[in-house]
Amino acid sequence: MREERWPLERDVLFRPDRLKYVRRVIKDEACVFCKTREMGVALESLCLYQSSHSMIILNKFPYNSGHVLVLPQRHVGEMLDLSMEEYTDLHVTLRKAVEAVTKVYSPGGLNLGMNLGAVAGAGIPAHLHYHVVPRWAGDLNFFPLVAETKTVIENLETSFERLLTYLKPALARENERTS
Ligand SMILES: [Zn+2]
Incomplete structure (x- = not known):
């Protein structure tokens, strides 16, 4: 192949x-993210949404249920290398991801973050991506063994279905607009 x-x-x-x-x-x-882009919206790729320049994918290794990544479609590691159009589209898509996660999971809060570069902790530094992590009081405890409750993370298929159901209308509008 x-x-x-x-x-x-x-x-x-x-x-x-x-x-x-x-x-x-x-x-x-x-690049696993570029591969995801090529596969398009599907459970196999975990890609939930694609706009003209960006996409939302479910994190394969979530810190919490509903942990998604928001990233440009183009293989870019530096934020300053994005065109203004790509940058704007990325943040419109980020807002959409926050909306979907908030509506579907009703978290107590959210962590939004981007690690730029390997020294900053990026797992895939060559293709920049935002993490959107829903948070609940008492979750992600640093000492899960002594914590009274332990975070239970739902399976990826369930997360995918729940978020896709919410994002479907927006995705259809986006496809109509760009076709
Ligand atoms: Zn890439």
Whole structure:
């Protein structure tokens, strides 16, 4: 499969413009978020929503039920590398994610955060992403063993269905607008 997509060396030698394509292929192969973008909205990709420049995906390793990621579709690691249009769209989408998580989970609060760069704690520094983590009093205790209650995180399929049901109308409007 990988070989099929790999551009022929001949193409690169005789067509320097293909170099750009080679770099893109390498990035896409390596980046789980880019792969998600290509798969589109589906349980398999955990992608819940796509706008013209951004997307919302369910975190595969949630800190809490309803933990989603909001990110640009383009493979960008630096916020300053986003165009103004991409930046605006990202934050409109972030608002949509906050709305969906709030309506579906009614959390006591939310953590919004972005770790820019590996030294800042980013797990996938090459493709920037916001974390939206719903919070409830007493959850995510630093000492779960001594805590009286332990956070129970619902399974990903359930979270996906609940959030997708909420986001579906907005997604349909978005698709209509961009088609
Ligand atoms: Zn990427």
